[in-house]
Amino acid sequence: PICLLDTIGKVFEKVIATRLSAAIEAAGGLSPEQYGFRKGKSTLDAISKVVKTAEEACAGSRWRGGSKSYCLVVTLDIRNAFNSADWSRTLEALQRFNIPGYLQRIAPNTSMVGFADDVAIVVVAKHLAAAEELANAAVRAVESWLTVAGLDLAAQKTEAVLISSRKAVETASVQVGGTTIRSQRAIKYLGVLIDTRLSFKEHLEYVQRKASGTAGALSRMLLNTRGPKQATRKLLTSVVTSQILYAAPAWAKAAQVKTYMRGVEATYRLCALRIACSFRTVSDEAALVIAGQVPLRELIRERAEIHTAVPGRHPRGHGGRGAAGRQRPEPQEGTGAGRDSQPSDEAGTSADPKRGHGSVQQMPTRGYVPIEVEEATAPFAVQAGQAAG
Numbered sequence: 001p002i003c004l005l006d007t008i009g010k011v012f013e014k015v016i017a018t019r020l021s022a023a024i025e026a027a028g029g030l031s032p033e034q035y036g037f038r039k040g041k042s043t044l045d046a047i048s049k050v051v052k053t054a055e056e057a058c059a060g061s062r063w064r065g066g067s068k069s070y071c072l073v074v075t076l077d078i079r080n081a082f083n084s085a086d087w088s089r090t091l092e093a094l095q096r097f098n099i100p101g102y103l104q105r106i107a108p109n110t111s112m113v114g115f116a117d118d119v120a121i122v123v124v125a126k127h128l129a130a131a132e133e134l135a136n137a138a139v140r141a142v143e144s145w146l147t148v149a150g151l152d153l154a155a156q157k158t159e160a161v162l163i164s165s166r167k168a169v170e171t172a173s174v175q176v177g178g179t180t181i182r183s184q185r186a187i188k189y190l191g192v193l194i195d196t197r198l199s200f201k202e203h204l205e206y207v208q209r210k211a212s213g214t215a216g217a218l219s220r221m222l223l224n225t226r227g228p229k230q231a232t233r234k235l236l237t238s239v240v241t242s243q244i245l246y247a248a249p250a251w252a253k254a255a256q257v258k259t260y261m262r263g264v265e266a267t268y269r270l271c272a273l274r275i276a277c278s279f280r281t282v283s284d285e286a287a288l289v290i291a292g293q294v295p296l297r298e299l300i301r302e303r304a305e306i307h308t309a310v311p312g313r314h315p316r317g318h319g320g321r322g323a324a325g326r327q328r329p330e331p332q333e334g335t336g337a338g339r340d341s342q343p344s345d346e347a348g349t350s351a352d353p354k355r356g357h358g359s360v361q362q363m364p365t366r367g368y369v370p371i372e373v374e375e376a377t378a379p380f381a382v383q384a385g386q387a388a389g
Contacts, residue, residue: 003280020103027097036118043190047250050122050189054198057124058165060228065388071119072123072131072172074181075158075189076142081117086150128170131162135174143177155179159187163196200254208263211243215270222274230275234292237271244268245299252304255297267295 005013021039024030035041050073060067078084094104121138125131139153146152155177161174162183172183186195186202193203218240222233244264254260271283275291276282288295294302 006342014107016103020099023099023103024097027099043348044247044249047190047192047247048307050120050194051198051250053122054126054163054194058163058198063166068165069124069126069171070131070158070162072125072135072162072174072183073187073189074121074123074135074139074160074174075187076119076121076155076160076176077149078117078119078146079154081151081339084151089149103206118190128162128172132172132174135172135246139174139176144254151178155181159184161185161187161196163192163194163195169196173372190247199260200251201257201260203251204254204260204264205245207246208267211240211264211267212270213276214243214337215240215267219270221273224277224279227277230277230291233275237275240267240271241299244296246301248300249304249307252300256298261297268293335344 027161031036035046036042054073055070055139062068083186093102097227118133121135121142123131123134123138127248143369153176153239156179156183158174158176158179160172160174160181160183162170164170174181174183183196186193188194193200193206195202218236222228227233228236231339244267246376264388265284269287272278272284272291273280273282275293276287281288287293293297316343
């Protein structure tokens, strides 16, 4: 039966996880492209990197003789990873990292409580055929490593999207386990819908449907007469705000388009009305003031600025004290740091500058399979490793 661990068990779990992480980092650490279960990294970092790589590929003045390129994103999923994970492979990984013996002896006596298995392959190439060739080669490299590890890919869960700035919408094909996967107009990547134009129109429509369902359910409880107090209403409706603002720094540019924001702003307004115990005839501005809510576009802009100004820090909460309390670093004389300066990227967060035949970036977003494949005229170089969680 499913049950919760007691406090002592949770504390012991935290101690073991902390010591394992410290030992792995001391031995050289995991791949910088691995984001799952790592301190200081989140899904927002992975999403932002994919979006940034695609934006840089599509940037430029022209295709012929210019720097514009295709960006092909392929998301992979490991079939039945939770039940198929081999403990012997996990123990071998612990030995490769020279984990202390007492921690290795504890591992076989525990059970797997979490296994993140989402992998994304990002390919940048000047020509569509080259992008398909590189993506297929990267998928074969992943399949080869997984076969050795006793795992395989779920072809039915594999998705692809071809991002470009061409007027004509083109498609790409990728082979996964003998199955041909054709690129779609938009794919869901870690909860965010990425489309062929990076407009995020589909994502905002998806968020609006999801948030409006939650807001509608809450509205039936938060009546204008009687019901919970305002503090309780704010707490309950913050769920809707969190759904809307998830990964906001990655799609913040879409908030500048009024037609894209119309649906989510209507849902946000409904929450403000329920907090203020007001009727629908009340204006947006009055409802927000009475409810003590910050305008939605300001929250999105604030989160984007915080994420850009302070790399590695992620806004918490849904605005107000949670986000506004963070201060942007003041410019220092001689350093050039300030609002208009761009912070230096952390290791592994910049796009591959190679633009000739193409380039490949493998991004294990939440998995234990950090594999890196770099394309060049030389054969592929594959580095694989597995770590216990």
